[in-house]
Amino acid sequence: MSTYLFAKDLISPSVASELPKGYTLRPLQKSDHAEFLSVLTILTKVGDISFETWSARYDWMAARNDEYFVIVIENDLGKVVAVGSLIIEKKLLLSPLVLQVSLHSHTRALSNGDEVDSIRNCAAVGHIEDIAVAADQQGKKLGLRIIQALDAIAQQVGCYKSILDCSEKNQGFYEKCGFKLAGVQMAHYY
Numbered sequence: 166m167s168t169y170l171f172a173k174d175l176i177s178p179s180v181a182s183e184l185p186k187g188y189t190l191r192p193l194q195k196s197d198h199a200e201f202l203s204v205l206t207i208l209t210k211v212g213d214i215s216f217e218t219w220s221a222r223y224d225w226m227a228a229r230n231d232e233y234f235v236i237v238i239e240n241d242l243g244k245v246v247a248v249g250s251l252i253i254e255k256k257l258l259l260s261p262l263v264l265q266v267s268l269h270s271h272t273r274a275l276s277n278g279d280e281v282d283s284i285r286n287c288a289a290v291g292h293i294e295d296i297a298v299a300a301d302q303q304g305k306k307l308g309l310r311i312i313q314a315l316d317a318i319a320q321q322v323g324c325y326k327s328i329l330d331c332s333e334k335n336q337g338f339y340e341k342c343g344f345k346l347a348g349v350q351m352a353h354y355y
């Protein structure tokens with residue numbers, strides 16, 4: 166039985182329809198262990214992660230499947246060739262959009278009951294992480310499709326923005342994906 170890390174219907178059909186012929190976009194599966202880690206080696210040192218360790222972390226994420234969204238693209242041979250992750254951060258403040266509606270509602274009656282409900286909701290921000298496309302698959306817009314699919318999930322689960330950190334050499338790629346420079350990355354390693 167094939168089970169997915171999160172609900173498959175969160176994958177945008179319109180983004181999936183733009184993939185090369187025979188390629189598919191889907192949520193991560195536990196059985197992706199070796200192929201997922203192999204694709205990630207292009208981005209970082211992965212180390213020797215046993216199936217048991219992988220499996221335990223997969224189960225942990227699956228129990229939080231409204232917060233952890235890891236997706237993959239399979240090629241026409243069924244091999245994982247591109248990966249990406251979205252992690253949802255729930256804030257203790259209202260999103261700019263909700264604030265706008267909230268302020269506006271002082272001067273006019275709300276025409277839509279949904280807006281009243283949304284005012285009670287706190288903001289959510291998407292964090293995009295671990296984007297990687299296998300070396301022999303780059304340049305086919307797979308990276309772009311991964312980002313578009315994660316963006317679509319972020320919007321569906323109520324994020325008002327998504328953010329990411331990247332090296333300068335990838336800035337142009339993310340600009341092509343619609344992101345713009347907004348701040349400076351800092352790190353404190355322990």
Ligand code: ACO
Nearest residue numbers: 294295296297298303304305306307308309331337338341
């Ligand atoms: N700089 C500028 N433009 C770029 C770059 C780049 N480094 N890479 C791709 N582009 C452009 C392409 O030319 C294309 O432009 P076009 O629409 O005008 O033709 C557009 O961006 C989309 O390119 P894709 O074909 O979707 O890119 P690809 O599938 O090759 O994926 C990626 C890009 C993810 C950066 C890939 O090269 C990769 O895996 N690199 C190694 C791992 C890595 O650095 N990942 C990002 C880490 S940052 C993070 O995870 C948040």
